[in-house]
Structures are given as C-alpha cells and as structure tokens.
Amino acid sequence: MRVQAIRERLEALGALPEHQRRVLRDWVQAAPHERGRRRPADYLPRPVREALPALDRELDGLARLVSSHPAEDGSARLLVALGDGQAVEAVLLPRDGVCVSSQVGCAVGCQFCMTGREGLLRQVTSGEIVAQVVLARRQRPVKKVVFMGMGEPAHNLEHVLEAIELLGVEGNIAHKNLVFSTVGDARAFERLGQGAVKPALALSLHSTDPALRARLLPRAPRLSPRELVEHGERYARLSGYPVQYQWTLLDGVNDSPAEMDGIVDLLRGRYAVLNMIPYNTVPGLDFRRPGWERARAIAAGLHARGILTKLRDSAGQDVDGGCGQLRARAGRGIALRRA
Ligand code: SF4
Numbered sequence: 001m002r003v004q005a006i007r008e009r010l011e012a013l014g015a016l017p018e019h020q021r022r023v024l025r026d027w028v029q030a031a032p033h034e035r036g037r038r039r040p041a042d043y044l045p046r047p048v049r050e051a052l053p054a055l056d057r058e059l060d061g062l063a064r065l066v067s068s069h070p071a072e073d074g075s076a077r078l079l080v081a082l083g084d085g086q087a088v089e090a091v092l093l094p095r096d097g098v099c100v101s102s103q104v105g106c107a108v109g110c111q112f113c114m115t116g117r118e119g120l121l122r123q124v125t126s127g128e129i130v131a132q133v134v135l136a137r138r139q140r141p142v143k144k145v146v147f148m149g150m151g152e153p154a155h156n157l158e159h160v161l162e163a164i165e166l167l168g169v170e171g172n173i174a175h176k177n178l179v180f181s182t183v184g185d186a187r188a189f190e191r192l193g194q195g196a197v198k199p200a201l202a203l204s205l206h207s208t209d210p211a212l213r214a215r216l217l218p219r220a221p222r223l224s225p226r227e228l229v230e231h232g233e234r235y236a237r238l239s240g241y242p243v244q245y246q247w248t249l250l251d252g253v254n255d256s257p258a259e260m261d262g263i264v265d266l267l268r269g270r271y272a273v274l275n276m277i278p279y280n281t282v283p284g285l286d287f288r289r290p291g292w293e294r295a296r297a298i299a300a301g302l303h304a305r306g307i308l309t310k311l312r313d314s315a316g317q318d319v320d321g322g323c324g325q326l327r328a329r330a331g332r333g334i335a336l337r338r339a
C-alpha cells in the first residue's frame with residue numbers, strides 16, 4: 001500500500017489534510033491515537049474515527065515481526081513478513097537507528113551480497129517501508145533511518161521518496177538522519193535535490209577502478225567512480241550534509257595501495273566521509289574478510305592523507321551478519337506457509 005493511498009482513503013471518509021496528517025503522524029510515530037486528554041473524538045470526524053480500528057489493523061499487517069536476532073553490539077536483525085508473505089530484513093542499530101529494506105531481492109547483483117543473488121522479486125511499497133520503521137519504534141526509540149537493507153532504493157524511487165517525505169515531515173526524524181543509500185543513479189540524484197525533505201546520501205563506491213567496480217556491481221548504472229563522486233559532491237553542497245562513501249573492504253580485492261591512491265585522488269577536498277566496512281564473510285560467496293588490524297592500518301593511512309575515514313563493523317556481525325542471510329534461510333519458509 002502506498003502512503004498516498006492511505007491519504008486518499010482518509011480523504012474519501014471526509015478527513016481534511018490536517019486530519020490525514022494526524023492519523024499518519026500517530027502511525028509513523030507508533031503513538032496511540034488517544035494520548036492523555038487528547039482523544040480522536042476531539043480532532044477527527046466521526047466516519048474517520050469509525051474507520052480507524054480497521055485501518056490500524058491493515059497498517060499493522062504491512063510489516064509483521066517474524067523473528068528478532070539480537071547481537072552483542074546492541075543491534076538486532078529482524079526478519080519481517082510483508083502482507084503477501086514475502087520477507088525482508090530490517091536491523092535495529094545501536095544508537096537509535098534502524099536500517100530498512102526497499103525491495104524484496106535486488107537487481108544490482110553485487111558479487112559480495114547475498115540479497116543480490118536472487119534478483120529482484122518485487123518492490124517494497126512506501127507503506128511497507130514506513131511500517132518497518134513503525135515496527136522498530138514499537139521496540140526502541142528511532143531517530144535515524146538508513147535505506148541500506150535489502151534492495152537498491154534508486155530502483156524503487158517513487159516509494160522510497162514518499163516514505164522519506166512522511167518520515168521527515170511527520171515522523172520526527174531529522175532530515176540529515178534519513179540516509180538514502182545507492183550505487184549511484186543519475187535520475188535519483190536529480191530527484192533527491194528536488195524533494196521537500198532532502199535526505200543524507202550514502203554512495204556505494206567499493207572501488208576506484210572502473211573495471212573492477214563494474215565487475216563487483218555488475219548491474220549498477222555505468223557511472224565511473226569519478227562521475228559518481230561529481231554527482232555526490234553536487235548533492236552534498238545542495239543538501240548541506242557530507243556524502244557517506246561506502247567501501248566494503250574485501251581481502252585481496254579492493255585493499256591495494258593503488259586503490260588507496262585512487263581514494264585519495266577522488267575524495268581529498270570533497271565534502272565527504274569514507275565509511276570503510278570490513279567484509280562480513282558469507283558462506284557460499286567467494287570473498288574474504290581482511291584482518292581487523294590490517295583494516296585499521298588502511299583506515300589510519302587514509303586518514304593521515306587527508307581522507308576523513310571511519311572504520312566500521314557491519315551491525316550484527318555475530319548473527320547472520322550479511323544482509324539477506326536471514327531471508328535466505330527463512331524467507332522461503334514464510335512464503336510457503338502463507339501460500
Ligand atoms: S549490496 Fe545492495 S545494491 Fe548490491 S545487490 Fe546487495 S542489496 Fe543490491
């Protein structure tokens with residue numbers, strides 16, 4: 001269900017824009033309609049009030065928790081069932097963040113990603129994206145939403161932008177704490193700059209060598225790393241937030257001195273931060289995680305050369321850490337049980 005469809009349904013019941021906003025605000029903030037002395041009878045027309053219980057049930061059905069897998073770092077991986085029995089993953093992050101999925105599967109086919117293996121199965125609707133945040137908020141406070149779960153947000157742009165707008169306007173989430181993460185897409189760069197809510201931007205770089213990047217991300221748009229950074233820089237200046245360049249560090253693949261020179265060449269002087277994330281080994285995929293000390297030395301070397309570099313571990317390392325693994329293990333079971 002689209003967020004816009006919820007608005008239209010409320011409008012058909014006689015809800016004015018302010019009434020629609022209130023109902024949507026309660027939902028996205030995971031707040032009860034009745035708070036203290038504030039009761040729906042005081043602020044909603046009767047047909048809307050009468051329709052609320054059924055609507056709430058429907059919204060609850062957009063994303064249901066199947067299982068939660070807490071990790072030692074304070075994060076928790078959630079396996080989430082959508083209304084039709086498909087499953088996606090969301091991750092509760094330390095420090096009040098949640099990572100949401102924007103597609104079931106993904107068409108980009110990154111060689112090191114489990115989600116990319118099954119291709120794109122379907123889009124996640126804007127309502128289902130927001131519902132993942134609501135699900136998270138029922139467990140913990142959420143002040144940050146990153147679109148780094150399953151899927152490529154630029155391939156589901158209308159729904160992702162609709163969700164971002166609702167989260168940024170009614171969801172009480174600072175715009176810089178909404179993070180649109182993409183492999184790069186010219187149309188997405190254009191649209192992000194036009195929105196009322198301008199999210200922060202994360203760009204999956206992974207290599208400065210165009211041929212290697214094309215091999216690692218086989219169906220990403222054919223933008224060269226330099227073109228990608230030019231787009232990113234323009235958006236960073238427009239939005240006022242630095243671009244977060246993502247670099248999954250793969251042992252023996254993109255950790256060479258030549259790559260580090262390439263990073264310095266591309267990113268020095270840019271309004272940017274480089275997030276270096278040592279690969280999380282996935283059974284069945286032919287990539288290795290570099291040692292932590294080596295990763296630390298690489299990050300320190302870049303920092304010394306003027307690149308603001310943060311070495312990060314992917315959340316939930318100890319519980320099926322790679323995105324797509326929970327679904328790969330359990331998702332088909334959900335679909336079968338529901339069929
Ligand atoms: S890393 Fe992201 S863009 Fe690449 S295949 Fe996986 S989900 Fe898709």
